[in-house]
Amino acid sequence: MSGSLTPTASAPTRFLPAERRATALVLGAAFMLLAxxxxxxVAVPSLQxxxxxxxxxxxxxxxGYVVAYAVMLITGGRLGDLYGRRRMFMIGAVSFTLASLACGLAQSPEQLIAARVWQGLSASVLYPQVIAVLHIAVGAERRGRAFALLGAVVSCATIAGPLIAGLLISADVAGLQWxxxxxxxxxxxxxxxxLAPRMVPAHKGLRLRLDYAGSLTVVLLLVALLVPLTIGRDQGWPLWGWLLLLCVPVLLAVFLRLEAALERQGKAPLLRPGLWTDPTFRLALALYLVYFSAVVPFFLYFSVTLQYGLGYGALAAAATMAPYAVGSxxxxxxxxxxxxxxxxxxxxLAGCVTGVVGSALMIATLGGSGSGRHLGWAMVPSMVFTGLGLGLVxxxxxxxxxxxxxxxxxxxASGALxxxxxxxxxxxxxxxGVAFFRGFRGDLASLDYPALRTDMMFGLVVVVTxxxxxxALVWLIARRSRSGRHSPAP
Structure with missing residues (x-):
């Protein structure tokens, strides 16, 4: 790695025409994937x-979508490095389109599950190319602006997905329901x-062999980690879930040894040890993990509170959470x-601290809303404020x-992040979920608003933490940056 952590002091300049075209196209792809x-x-009742x-x-x-998407992101990103980002962008886009068609034509739950896994795998090839293209195709003095636009797309897509689904299902286009x-x-x-051949810059790639052993190991590692985390609670934390989690440190050790051995042999590892061992990069990975553990779960559990506790429809629940996206x-x-x-x-750091304060304000708002009447309106100030912090991150x-x-x-690197x-x-x-449900078993419909309100407040305590x-992690990264201890380029 090389380069300073301090951005340029000048204000962002306008994109060049080629940069503008590339940015617009890959941001469109990002919106589709993230939504x-x-x-x-929102479609769960209609699907059932x-x-x-x-x-x-x-x-x-x-x-199926979430796990398939996550386990192949690093490999998908590396494929772009090796074989060309335009090529992998197009392969990912074609595959995602066909997988979406398969989802729309599914005639059974099993077919839909398989198609969603296909969608997730396709997204894992496409999304890293979005980030890599912004990193490479946009000049350094304008790159911050490009990633700022990506941040805006992430914010909008998070809320737009449920809103779009709610509108389409409500319209029941041609009787197709979901x-x-x-x-x-x-x-x-x-x-x-x-448009990709004309708008995504050509990149020949490194033309090296993919690290198949490393790819397989990291997929197994992420499956062992994510499957229990994703469905373990709903399955009552079965023994197989705990056994998979015990495999994670073993698989991580194997992966790191494989990558180090390949680098010593002069080959192309999936994730170079020189990248992985950089202290700032490690801290950044930890920061991504910790920060986003507070963002996505909030939307899930607050939606549960609104729909099951207050009888909101899916579309109304999504609209209630829109202020978060507006602020972001x-x-x-x-x-x-x-x-x-x-x-x-x-x-x-300002964004993270804003998240702390905004989430604490949400707890106070819920605490003062015993009946839940007009809760959506009452939460607007704290949600906008918390969203402002997300946009700064x-x-x-x-x-x-x-x-x-x-x-x-x-x-x-994009795939790893x-x-x-x-x-x-x-x-x-x-x-x-542990804080939210606290040992609850049974049908969510049996819970009333007072119970879910208390559950949501406990969940928000975890978000604040x-x-x-x-x-604290940002402070550590900033301190390392100020000390001037930068890693030499490997």
Whole structure:
């Protein structure tokens, strides 16, 4: 790794025409992929009615996408480094489009689960190319602005997924019920594939052999970690889940030894030890894991509180959480200018601290809303405030970390960061779920608002703790940056 952690002092300049085209296209792909991670949540009742899916089937429809997406992100990113990012972008877009068609045509829960796994694997090839293209195709003085726009897309897509699904299902287009939430990806995928040859810069790649042993090991490692975290609680934390978790440190040790051996032999490891052993990169991975363990789970459990405790419909619940995305989008769009004035570590730290304060305000708001009447409106100030913090973290953090990464490692590094984000989200769902349910077993419909309100407050205590820990990690990274102890380029 090389490069300073301090961004340029000048304000972001305008994109060049080629940069603008590449940025617009890959951000469109990012929106499609990120919206699909949450779009199915709103469709659960419709899926159950139309396909006869039971609760375990629905869990696998959701978990199949998330796990398949997460376990292949590092390999998907490395494929772009080795064989060309334009090529892998197009392969990922075509595959995701076909998988979306398979989802929309599914006639049974099993077919839909298989198609969702296919979607997740396709997304794991496509999404790292989005980040890598922004890192390489955009000039350094404008890169912060590009990642700020990506942060805004992440914010919008998180809420847009459920809103789009709610609107499509409510409209019941051609009597297709839930199917349009997947079929809508087909025209988008066709456009992405058609425009990619002209708008995504050519990249020949390293033309080296993929590290198959490392890829297989990291997939097994992530499966062993994510499957128990994703479905373990709903399965009552079975013995097989704990056995899989015990395999994680063993597989991690094997992976690190394999990568070190390949680098000594002059070959191309999946994730170079020189990248993995950099202290700042390790801290950044930990920061991604901790920070996002507080973000995604909040939306899940707050939606449960609104729908089961207060009778909100799926569309109304998604609209209630929109202020979070509004706040995040606002600061995301301005984050590059904020960084140019105050530097990246201070901006990211301000975002984490804002998350602490905003989540604490949410606890206070819930505590003062005993009946739940007008809760959606009451939560708007604290949700907007917390969202403002998220926007100060999303774009600046990604640019901050990748500024130290060699171009030929950008795909693998992007995949590693996205993997840490997914692990953090799954870990947060599991940990906050322990606080939220606290031993509850049975039908959520049996819980009333007072019980769910208390559960949500306990869950938010975990969110506040995670944001506080993220603040401490940012402080450590900033201190390392100020000390001037930068790693030499391997």
């Amino acid at each position: 699909d991670t949450s779009i199915v949540n 009615r139309d396909l006869g899916a039971d609760v375990p089937d629905v869990q696998l429809v959701v978990a 199917r349009p939430i997947f079929l809508i990806n087909i025209p988008v995928g066709i456009v992405l594939t058609a 989008t606002l600061t995301s769009l301005w984050s590059a200018r904020i960084v140019s004035r105050f530097d990246a570590p201070r901006t990211i 999303l774009g600046p953090l990604l640019n901050f970390v990748l500024a130290r990464v060699r171009h030929d490692d950008s795909g693998a 996205s993997t840490a984000q997914q692990i953090g989200s799954s870990l947060g769902v599991a940990v906050i 995670a944001f506080a820990l993220a603040s």
